[in-house]
Amino acid sequence: MKSLDLSFEIRPTDIDESEIENEQYLTYLERISKSKIQALTQFSFDDLRLASDTIVVFENKILHKPKNEIDAIETLMMLSNTQHSVFSSCYMEGPFGSSFHFEESRVLFHDWGRKECERYIQEYKPFDKAGSYGIQDVGGPVKSFEGSYLNILGFPMRKFLSQIDVWKGYL
Secondary structure: HHHHOOOOOOOOOOOOOOOOOOOOHHHHHHHHHHHHHOOOOOOOOOOOOOEEOOOEEEEEEEEEOOOHHHHHHHHHHHHOOOOOEEEEEHHHHHHHOOEEEEEEEEEOOOOOHHHHHHHHHHHHOOOHHHHHOOOOOOOOOOOEOOOOHHHHHHHHHHHHHHOHHHHHHHH
């Protein structure tokens, strides 16, 4: 938002991010993004509210933030030498109504063994990252990707910019 010279406030929310049984991953992504906005209070009707979330999906399963070091290592080993999807959302709400958009990128991991995964976890401690990794980490597990780097980093900038008619009045 800073790079677009937009005035904004960051208001973290504390919501339950548990999956609902048999919930599709894009339905989950929309529900969580919308829940983040609904958890916000003290906004006027004229305010633009924006929420975003990022999920890693492998074999139609959401890979959440790791619970601990063992979970992180197991996740990285499962993703080793495979490709997965990263979906980031942009949910906006304001006087215009609401809109939900997402972007998908594909990520290919290096062929790593347990030793490489353990070293990475010790060095970067990616416990706050879906899929147990950050694309920005030098020497990390990402071998290559297709799509948007910013989307994988956590925000679907291209989708957001494509909605300029919705938010341009807030510049």
